[in-house]
Amino acid sequence: MLPKIGTEQWDAEVEAFTKSTPEWRRNRAKELGYANANSYATKMNHYGVHLSKSQITPPITSDYKLPPDSSWEEHIRIIRDMEKLVDYHRKVPNEVTIKIDTDLPIALTEVADIHIGQPGVDYDSFEYDMNVIESEPGLYVNLGGDIHHNIIQASKIGSSHDQTPIPVQCGLTVLTVKKLIHKINTMRTGNHNAWTATLTGEDWTESLQSDTI
Secondary structure: OOOOOOOHHHHHHHHHHHOOOHHHHHHHHHHHOOOOHHHHHHHHHHOOOOOOHHHOOOOOOOOOOOOOOOOHHHHHHHHHHHHHHHHOOOOOOOOOOOOOOOOOOOEEEEEOOOOEOOOOOOHHHHHHHHHHHHHOOOEEEEEOOOOEOOOOOHHHHHHOOOOOOHHHHHHHHHHHHHHOOOOEEEEOOOHHHHHHHHHHOOOHHHHHHHHHO
């Protein structure tokens, strides 16, 4: 414990503390039974005893300066170069060129987000639309993502209880692709499809494309 205030021992303690180094304070704290040097210093400060200015560690300074901001033009140049680099690692191209060997008029329809298996899907309209695409000459389709509902994420499990079983969803999806095989221009994935790839490491939609188109 600290010496009694007003004694010679206290005066010696004050003089030693005000001129002390961090190492001395750590050792003195142990001698007096304090947890650490900060506890010891706090107690001394409580009695109005403080380190002399020469013993206080000055803040660390640095001559480092932030580099000047890059220009708008430099940002454009760099992001273009990065985009080119990223393109090499993409699974799909940015542009798709498709040639249809015909002199007759053609029509192109977009079909996506059917969500086979989700409650409320109008299967009468779905059946009609798929039959029209299959049978109408010159009518082609871009088949978009989320053809089947595929609720498999734990965070969305509440939406899974009333869906048609996923194997049935997948079965109808495969049969739909086979039905339209000669009419599909492109086939794309969606977030519901991607959940399987994220959780299992297998891109089911990509495999379907490779096997059928």
